[in-house]
Amino acid sequence: MNAHRRQRGLTLIELVASIVIISVATVALMAAVTAAVGRSADPMIQNQATAIAAAYIEEATLAQVCDPAYNPDGNASTTCRNECNTSPCSGGCGGSVFGAETGRSAYDDVCDYNGLSDTGAKDRQGNALTGLSNYTVNVSVLDGSGISLGSPALTATSGRVVRIEVQVSHPMLSPAVTLVGYKANLE
Secondary structure (H helix, E strand, O other): OOOOOOOOOOOHHHHHHHHHHHHHHHHHHHHHHHHHHHOOOHHHHHHHHHHHHHHHHHHHHHOEOOOOOOOOOOOOOOOHHHHOOOOHHHHOOOHHHHOOOOOHHHOOEHHHHOOOEEEOOEOOOOOEOOOOOOOEEEEEEEOOOOOEEOOOOEEHHHOOEEEEEEEEEEOOEEEEEEEEEEEEOOO
């Protein structure tokens, strides 16, 4: 046998260094997994908030632009589109001009939704939706200047269009989800 035969194995220093490197890599991997698991609910909350906002927008856009009680001259042929020639909500075609509705289930025009604030998502009848109590929903209906659609333009100041903005927030969601829709007065 060769007395100068090279021995194989690790020195104590090499062994300690490899243990330290593996430990650091394991800690980094665990931190990444913990962060990913901690945020795993975020996409679900984001999707639920978006679906809630879309449902509120759909409900508001299905309402009329003018309050059904709007008939300034008592003539059945008078149309909202022809008579409502200023901003629909603030100009007198809808909303509180004809008296505030007693609850969301009675909302009959898009302007009634202005200022709606629900703690916990609710259906049109005001019933809480199961599992969605941590969401807060705020609705704004804007009919001011600068809002216009199409060509020739339907404008807010001519009583032809309103902008509906729904903001949904949740304690674990930052920023809040905001969706915007428009309702045109084509009556």
